[in-house]
Amino acid sequence: MSGNAPDASWPVAVVLVSGGLDSATCLAIARSEGFRCYALSFAYGQRHAAELRAAESVARTLGAAQHRVMNIDLAAFGGSALTDPRIDVPEQASGGIPVTYVPARNTVFLSLALAWAEVLGARDIFIGVNAVDYSGYPDCRPEFIAAFEQLANLATRAGVEGAERIRIRTPLIELSKAAIIRRGTALGVDYGATISCYKADATGRACGRCDSCRLRRDGFAAAQLPDPTHYQ
Amino acid sequence: MSGNAPDASWPVAVVLVSGGLDSATCLAIARSEGFRCYALSFAYGQRHAAELRAAESVARTLGAAQHRVMNIDLAAFGGSALTDPRIDVPEQASGGIPVTYVPARNTVFLSLALAWAEVLGARDIFIGVNAVDYSGYPDCRPEFIAAFEQLANLATRAGVEGAERIRIRTPLIELSKAAIIRRGTALGVDYGATISCYKADATGRACGRCDSCRLRRDGFAAAQLPDPTHYQ
Numbered sequence: 466m467s468g469n470a471p472d473a474s475w476p477v478a479v480v481l482v483s484g485g486l487d488s489a490t491c492l493a494i495a496r497s498e499g500f501r502c503y504a505l506s507f508a509y510g511q512r513h514a515a516e517l518r519a520a521e522s523v524a525r526t527l528g529a530a531q532h533r534v535m536n537i538d539l540a541a542f543g544g545s546a547l548t549d550p551r552i553d554v555p556e557q558a559s560g561g562i563p564v565t566y567v568p569a570r571n572t573v574f575l576s577l578a579l580a581w582a583e584v585l586g587a588r589d590i591f592i593g594v595n596a597v598d599y600s601g602y603p604d605c606r607p608e609f610i611a612a613f614e615q616l617a618n619l620a621t622r623a624g625v626e627g628a629e630r631i632r633i634r635t636p637l638i639e640l641s642k643a644a645i646i647r648r649g650t651a652l653g654v655d656y657g658a659t660i661s662c663y664k665a666d667a668t669g670r671a672c673g674r675c676d677s678c679r680l681r682r683d684g685f686a687a688a689q690l691p692d693p694t695h696y697q
Numbered sequence: 698m699s700g701n702a703p704d705a706s707w708p709v710a711v712v713l714v715s716g717g718l719d720s721a722t723c724l725a726i727a728r729s730e731g732f733r734c735y736a737l738s739f740a741y742g743q744r745h746a747a748e749l750r751a752a753e754s755v756a757r758t759l760g761a762a763q764h765r766v767m768n769i770d771l772a773a774f775g776g777s778a779l780t781d782p783r784i785d786v787p788e789q790a791s792g793g794i795p796v797t798y799v800p801a802r803n804t805v806f807l808s809l810a811l812a813w814a815e816v817l818g819a820r821d822i823f824i825g826v827n828a829v830d831y832s833g834y835p836d837c838r839p840e841f842i843a844a845f846e847q848l849a850n851l852a853t854r855a856g857v858e859g860a861e862r863i864r865i866r867t868p869l870i871e872l873s874k875a876a877i878i879r880r881g882t883a884l885g886v887d888y889g890a891t892i893s894c895y896k897a898d899a900t901g902r903a904c905g906r907c908d909s910c911r912l913r914r915d916g917f918a919a920a921q922l923p924d925p926t927h928y929q
Contacts, residue, residue, distance in 0.1 A: 568813075
């Protein structure tokens with residue numbers, strides 16, 4: 466499927482693509498369901514531009530109709546190890562919500578996806594959140610997604626004009642990391658082109674030690690598939 | 698009250714400030730309730746920078762502790778007369794949702810306010826939406842605000858760690874334009890420094906003819922107060 470040009474008659478979806486493993490799988494699933502996919506990424510002050518290059522590569526190779534990178538300066542607010550160079554990214558999970566949590570990130574990302582969806586006439590917004598290996602982030606939970614979907618249908622023309630409901634699609638939400646990797650592999654995702662590491666170097670090579678690297682490596686092991694990650 | 702330096706011991710609020718009449722009143726109300734106000738404005742591709750200068754002036758004269766302008770390129774998505782120069786701003790309301798509606802704008806703005814609130818430890822977010830003179834925008838309705846508040850409490854640390862609830866404060870939501878103007882005047886708002894016009898010129902002077910100008914002018918007339926608007 467990957468690489469096939471989407472047909473203009475297909476329904477349109479907005480897909481959030483970060484450059485990581487989960488969102489790449491999510492895009493492949495959206496394409497496999499017959500959507501013309503508009504991939505949306507954010508430059509939000511994350512430490513490395515490597516993941517945006519990965520997002521671009523993922524969107525292109527998985528046949529997105531368009532890929533857009535929006536700038537949002539979440540780093541200006543501070544408060545996260547992912548955007549604030551003064552906060553160290555830990556190698557061990559500490560319990561509770563980790564310092565890598567970016568305040569309200571998925572709310573902001575879904576809001577902007579909703580804005581684009583409304584302009585495109587898309588009824589489906591895909592996001593690769595996961596409630597199994599979710600690292601304790603509040604905005605990866607099913608109840609958060611349900612609340613956002615309800616909001617989306619009140620926030621837009623659909624809510625007033627009674628158009629078809631907007632759906633927040635979370636095909637990975639109940640899957641283990643291993644199941645995600647098996648699913649994406651079956652759909653032709655090149656995971657070597659994705660970056661999960663919180664501390665990737667400028668060329669995109671992973672540290673192999675942070676929370677995100679550990680979840681990913683354990684996932685390949687559990688899926689009994691070779692790990693194509695480029696480590697430092 | 699205006700001009701008094703906020704006390705560091707006061708509770709913190711994030712206040713969305715656009716440079717218009719409603720949000721200026723909202724900021725004055727938040728200050729009058731004893732909040733240290735962090736004013737947030739957006740450069741989102743709106744046609745005129747004059748309203749951002751007005752927002753800066755409003756935040757300063759009404760004693761905000763800080764004023765921040767975030768860039769978000771909503772114009773990149775298109776779909777609104779307020780951000781797309783190819784769509785004319787009409788002088789007559791057409792019924793239904795007007796072309797000046799910016800897709801998902803208040804959802805995006807509240808999401809970013811929520812991000813800042815979470816970093817600041819603010820539990821109150823003020824937005825000057827109004828359900829009376831709301832021009833048919835879906836994201837100005839009380840049910841939208843209620844849905845966002847529910848989302849906010851699931852999206853953030855508060856939702857997981859059981860902190861005090863986040864409240865989306867809409868002190869203007871049931872007020873007529875005249876009542877808003879009377880309230881703000883009593884609190885010392887200088888409405889001559891605010892801009893409501895969709896077609897303001899580069900110096901901030903209003904057209905006097907667009908939907909927004911008409912609502913504002915009628916509001917001063919109904920309030921029986923002099924209209925300090927600078928017209929072209």
